[in-house]
Amino acid sequence: MTNNKYVLSWIDEMAAMTKPDKIVWIDGTEEQAEALRAEACATGEMIKLNQDLLPNCYLHRTAVNDVARVEGRTYICTPTKEEAGNINNWMAPDEMYAKLKKLYTGSMKGRTMYVIPYSMGVVGSDFAKYGIELTDSIYVVLNMLIMTRVGTNVLEALGDSPDYIKGLHAKADIDEENRYITHFPQDNTIMSVNSGYGGNVLLGKKCFALRIASYLGRKEGWMAEHMLILGVEYPNGDVKYVTAAFPSACGKTNLAMLIPPEIFKKQGYKVWCVGDDIAWIRLNKEDGKLYAVNPENGFFGVAPGTNEKSNPNALHTCLRDTIFTNVVHDTKNNTVWWEGLNDNPPQPGNAIDWKGNPWDCTKFDKKDKSTCGAHPNSRFTALAKNCPCISPEFNSLKGVPVSAIVFGGRRAKTAPLVYQSFNWQHGAFVGSIMASETTAAAAGAVGVVRRDPMAMRPFVGYNMGDYWQHWLDMGKMIPNPPKIFHVNWFRTDDEGHFIWPGFGDNMRVLLWILARCEDKVDAVETAIGYVPKAEDINIEGLKDVTIDTIRDLLSVDVESWKADVANIKEFYAQVGDAVPATMYEELAALEKRLG
Numbered sequence: 001m002t003n004n005k006y007v008l009s010w011i012d013e014m015a016a017m018t019k020p021d022k023i024v025w026i027d028g029t030e031e032q033a034e035a036l037r038a039e040a041c042a043t044g045e046m047i048k049l050n051q052d053l054l055p056n057c058y059l060h061r062t063a064v065n066d067v068a069r070v071e072g073r074t075y076i077c078t079p080t081k082e083e084a085g086n087i088n089n090w091m092a093p094d095e096m097y098a099k100l101k102k103l104y105t106g107s108m109k110g111r112t113m114y115v116i117p118y119s120m121g122v123v124g125s126d127f128a129k130y131g132i133e134l135t136d137s138i139y140v141v142l143n144m145l146i147m148t149r150v151g152t153n154v155l156e157a158l159g160d161s162p163d164y165i166k167g168l169h170a171k172a173d174i175d176e177e178n179r180y181i182t183h184f185p186q187d188n189t190i191m192s193v194n195s196g197y198g199g200n201v202l203l204g205k206k207c208f209a210l211r212i213a214s215y216l217g218r219k220e221g222w223m224a225e226h227m228l229i230l231g232v233e234y235p236n237g238d239v240k241y242v243t244a245a246f247p248s249a250c251g252k253t254n255l256a257m258l259i260p261p262e263i264f265k266k267q268g269y270k271v272w273c274v275g276d277d278i279a280w281i282r283l284n285k286e287d288g289k290l291y292a293v294n295p296e297n298g299f300f301g302v303a304p305g306t307n308e309k310s311n312p313n314a315l316h317t318c319l320r321d322t323i324f325t326n327v328v329h330d331t332k333n334n335t336v337w338w339e340g341l342n343d344n345p346p347q348p349g350n351a352i353d354w355k356g357n358p359w360d361c362t363k364f365d366k367k368d369k370s371t372c373g374a375h376p377n378s379r380f381t382a383l384a385k386n387c388p389c390i391s392p393e394f395n396s397l398k399g400v401p402v403s404a405i406v407f408g409g410r411r412a413k414t415a416p417l418v419y420q421s422f423n424w425q426h427g428a429f430v431g432s433i434m435a436s437e438t439t440a441a442a443a444g445a446v447g448v449v450r451r452d453p454m455a456m457r458p459f460v461g462y463n464m465g466d467y468w469q470h471w472l473d474m475g476k477m478i479p480n481p482p483k484i485f486h487v488n489w490f491r492t493d494d495e496g497h498f499i500w501p502g503f504g505d506n507m508r509v510l511l512w513i514l515a516r517c518e519d520k521v522d523a524v525e526t527a528i529g530y531v532p533k534a535e536d537i538n539i540e541g542l543k544d545v546t547i548d549t550i551r552d553l554l555s556v557d558v559e560s561w562k563a564d565v566a567n568i569k570e571f572y573a574q575v576g577d578a579v580p581a582t583m584y585e586e587l588a589a590l591e592k593r594l595g
């Protein structure tokens with residue numbers, strides 16, 4: 001399919017090491033995809049679902065020990081440890097290559113190696129970057145066909161250039177003790193072994209489009225961010241774009257596909273989804289603004305909690321052409337179910353849980369995750385073009401202009417519903433001090449507050465301090481920078497219930513944010529930034545939320561912020577010498593304002 005000598009010699013080398021029985025090139029045709037689906041069903045790797053109710057939909061279950069990203073086993077292998085920084089795991093490239101070689105050698109014996117040429121971004125666009133993933137998993141091939149742009153046109157666009165990202169994935173024994181997700185930014189190389197799950201193995205996503213791309217972005221003067229991109233259409237037809245960085249499983253997909261509350265819908269407001277997870281952002285020299293594209297082609301979204309009320313657009317997106325991973329199999333209807341879909345779980349006798357065992361929904365106990373039918377990090381892989389609110393700009397070559405950048409996390413107390421930074425530099429500081437409760441998207445404890453700068457803690461492909469400096473440097477380059485905000489949908493009352501209704505009602509906060517961008521609304525200056533006047537958050541049509549609720553949600557508790565400052569200092573110290581002096585100045589200024 002190509003004469004590119006760099007590509008061919010690399011594949012030869014990888015095949016000589018992994019020793020597959022055969023090599024199959026993925027061409028992006030429906031015929032080939034269909035044959036692979038049939039093969040995966042024949043071997044039990046996938047289950048074909050009810051084709052009347054869920055056309056072209058399939059179910060896959062991963063190994064029980066392989067259900068999320070593994071941050072502890074994810075490495076940035078730069079020549080020096082300083083380049084990777086203290087927040088990343090680091091190993092010297094030679095040492096890691098040697099370790100991996102042992103694990104890969106002969107790992108594809110008796111298996112097929114698939115060669116997937118793919119593009120992140122629209123093929124041929126200025127934003128696009130190309131990759132080739134070698135894998136011995138049909139599940140990976142079929143997911144990549146949804147999540148990225150795959151096919152011979154990628155090889156044509158690459159021509160005889162060496163400028164592509166090499167990715168090698170082998171399932172090997174799915175052995176968690178020997179699982180490695182490794183990145184060699186200087187070599188444009190990603191190597192993943194002993195996993196078959198999502199972010200660990202769909203190498204175009206977190207490995208390339210965030211870790212390697214963030215490294216390239218710093219070198220080339222652009223940004224790769226863990227951000228959704230959405231457009232708010234006003235009744236007069238104007239569309240304003242917002243990007244938002246929330247940590248994993250903290251609401252990006254939900255916000256990106258938001259349906260406005262009735263009072264706004266009636267007036268003609270709409271929200272368009274450009275992306276739900278990753279944004280590549282560049283300065284447009286013509287108007288001096290930042291422009292963003294979503295380099296992906298589909299959504300790898302969290303299933304639990306997705307329903308007709310919380311996110312109807314996501315639900316409709318995954319009614320066709322979708323691969324479900326680790327959800328409940330309803331064997332009576334040959335469909336799928338997950339916690340929070342509806343109140344009609346399949347009954348005992350008709351239900352298989354995510355582990356492949358019979359599941360009894362009557363034993364479900366909210367406090368005991370082991371009684372769940374679907375894994376808390378179960379996901380759907382669905383095509384962006386099937387999303388009812390996909391933006392007409394989804395395939396735009398130049399991207400969409402960004403009016404506002406929003407950071408956010410899960411904070412039970414400290415962070416208010418929304419606040420605005422004083423300027424770009426302060427906004428970058430606000431990103432650097434983000435914190436959030438951990439979720440099931442990564443292996444490890446859930447619900448523990450940790451600092452997650454820019455929602456990029458697991459995804460920066462170099463030193464976190466240098467990454468912050470890159471944010472500051474970008475700010476100096478942008479004549480018309482977006483305004484930077486912080487939101488928190490997750491404040492709780494004394495009983496631990498969320499105070500803010502969230503989901504579609506987040507539109508009320510988005511409209512304040514955009515009004516600020518247009519200088520159309522006032523704000524109150526506080527120690528942490530500009531906070532709305534309570535009456536400027538529109539609560540028309542909201543039950544159970546009064547202006548006092550909003551006041552409470554917007555309150556800035558100085559004592560808890562002081563405690564947070566102490567924690568931020570510890571975190572900065574952990575990030576180490578690379579923390580820009582500017583960030584320490586911003587921290588000192590915050591401390592001073594808190595009194």
Ligand code: GTP
Nearest residue numbers: 248249250251252253254302305441489498502503
């Ligand atoms: P990744 O794909 O892991 O990067 O995550 P994401 O940020 O796209 O997460 P997603 O939108 O799938 O959010 C997952 C979780 O957040 C689910 O449990 C949702 O119910 C919850 N969630 C999303 N939006 C809101 C909100 O506005 N309020 C509340 N309370 N929960 C929300």
Ligand code: SPV
Nearest residue numbers: 069198199205206248441
């Ligand atoms: C995340 O964990 O942020 C995800 C899912 O979006 S994964 O692709 O597994 O990284």
Ligand code: MN
Nearest residue numbers: 226248249277
């Ligand atoms: Mn994500």
